[in-house]
Amino acid sequence: MNSIQTSLENAYANLQALSNTAQLDSEILLCHVLKKNRAFLRAWPEKKLNTEQILEFQKLVKKRKTGLPIAYLVGIKEFWSREFIVNQHVLIPRPETELLIEFALELIPDNQSKSIVDLGTGSGAIGITLAAERPISKIIATDKSIPALDIAKTNAKKHNITNIEFMVSHWLRQFGNEKHHLMVSNPPYIAPQDPHLQQGDLRFEPPIALMANRQGLNDIFEIVKTAKNFISAGGYLLIEHGYNQKQQVQSIYEKCNYTNIASHHDLAGQPRITLGQWQP
Numbered sequence: 231m232n233s234i235q236t237s238l239e240n241a242y243a244n245l246q247a248l249s250n251t252a253q254l255d256s257e258i259l260l261c262h263v264l265k266k267n268r269a270f271l272r273a274w275p276e277k278k279l280n281t282e283q284i285l286e287f288q289k290l291v292k293k294r295k296t297g298l299p300i301a302y303l304v305g306i307k308e309f310w311s312r313e314f315i316v317n318q319h320v321l322i323p324r325p326e327t328e329l330l331i332e333f334a335l336e337l338i339p340d341n342q343s344k345s346i347v348d349l350g351t352g353s354g355a356i357g358i359t360l361a362a363e364r365p366i367s368k369i370i371a372t373d374k375s376i377p378a379l380d381i382a383k384t385n386a387k388k389h390n391i392t393n394i395e396f397m398v399s400h401w402l403r404q405f406g407n408e409k410h411h412l413m414v415s416n417p418p419y420i421a422p423q424d425p426h427l428q429q430g431d432l433r434f435e436p437p438i439a440l441m442a443n444r445q446g447l448n449d450i451f452e453i454v455k456t457a458k459n460f461i462s463a464g465g466y467l468l469i470e471h472g473y474n475q476k477q478q479v480q481s482i483y484e485k486c487n488y489t490n491i492a493s494h495h496d497l498a499g500q501p502r503i504t505l506g507q508w509q510p
Contacts, residue, residue, distance in 0.1 A: 232284055234260065235275035241291045248295055255300055259290045262304040299431040309355040312362070314385050316353050319377040321439040322431060323355040326496040327416055329503050330470050331359050333494060334414050337466050338364050345408070347372065347460070349401055349415035349453060352439060354382030354394075356414060361386075361394040368393055370410070374400040375438065401449070402456045409462040416470040417449040418442040447478055454482045454506070461508040473500035480504055 232240070241256035249255050257268050263286045264270070264279075279287070290303050301307040301322045307314055309323035310331055316322055338344050344364070348357030348371040357371035371394055373379050379396050386394055399405060401417075422441050426432055432440060442448040450469055457467045467488065471479045476493045483491045488506030496502040 231278045231280065233276050233278055234271055237279055237284065237287060238271070241287070244291055244295055248297065255294055256291070258300055258304060259294065260287055263287045263290065297430070297433060299434055301431075302434060307353075307355075310359045310363075312359065312389060314353050314355050314358075315381060315388065317381060318434060319375060319436060320353040320381050321416075321435055323353060326498075326502050327356065327470060329494060329496050330356060330414055330416060330468055331363075333503055333505060334360055334412060334468055335363055337412055337468075338367060340364060341366075343367055344411040345462075346370070347410050347413045349413060349457075350374075350417050350439070350449075351382050351396070352378050352416075354385045354396075356416060357382070357394055358386055358389055358391050360414070361391045362389060365393055368395070370395050370397055372397045372399040372401075372404075374398065375436070378436075378439075401452055402460055405460055408460070409465070410460055411462055411465045412468070413453075413457050413461060413466070414468045415453055417453060419446045419450060419470075419472045419475060421446040445478075446472060446475065447482070450475075450479060451482055454479075454486050454488070458486060458488070458508045458510075463510055464507065466505055466507050468503060468505045470503055471501075473502065476501035476504065 238256050242252050245252035245255055257271055261268055263283050293303055299322055301316050302318055307316050307323050310328055344367045346360055346367055346369045351357045351371035351373050354371055357369050361369040383396055418440050419442055420440050480491055483506040489509050490507040493501045493504045
């Protein structure tokens with residue numbers, strides 16, 4: 231029977247041509263099979279795997295070789311130091327989206343109760359994180375996909391989050407008259423013809439969470455245009471967008487009469503978040 235070390239070496243050889251993180255991929259998959267952490271792999275490299283473990287690991291490596299994302303294979307992805315359940319109904323949470331959380335938290339004092347809306351919540355990573363970090367605030371998380379909302383609800387239970395409400399809505403079309411202090415969204419912003427959609431993890435993620443017409447700006451335009459009807463005076467709208475969409479997104483905010491418009495860069499130095507304040 232193969233040892234941990236031999237199994238990892240075989241997997242690495244299999245995945246090397248596909249992934250520039252082949253070693254990490256192999257370790258994550260084996261940890262998933264063994265239900266152990268990576269420290270265990272390093273501490274016990276000669277430990278033998280049983281037949282069932284070997285077959286399960288080989289099956290996962292084979293699926294990874296087709297390009298299927300690691301997050302979908304193991305069913306979890308870390309975001310803001312929490313693990314979120316994910317599947318092919320939801321976008322995989324990404325590190326750059328943590329910038330959205332960072333600036334949202336700056337706008338919500340931890341000693342004040344505010345109303346926050348997460349538009350297009352997907353796995354719930356954004357809304358649940360905000361709910362956890364601001365427990366006296368109330369969060370409404372929306373999505374038009376019922377399977378996505380089911381995942382988000384499961385994640386809320388997983389993290390014992392009770393100050394969040396989930397709602398089926400295509401952006402703000404199903405909203406009433408209530409006003410909110412802050413709205414955040416990581417909407418689809420990739421143009422349908424963008425070649426990146428045929429590369430890497432994007433090939434396997436839900437198209438409705440990725441693609442938007444009008445060069446990727448269609449959903450952003452709808453959100454910015456309609457959100458002001460549901461934001462309280464002095465409240466904010468924060469949107470994540472593509473690295474090359476800063477000027478267009480700022481222009482949309484300007485045309486919709488937001489003030490104090492500003493964009494912020496991610497760790498790679500790319501403009502990633504744009505916010506605007508609504509002051510009727």
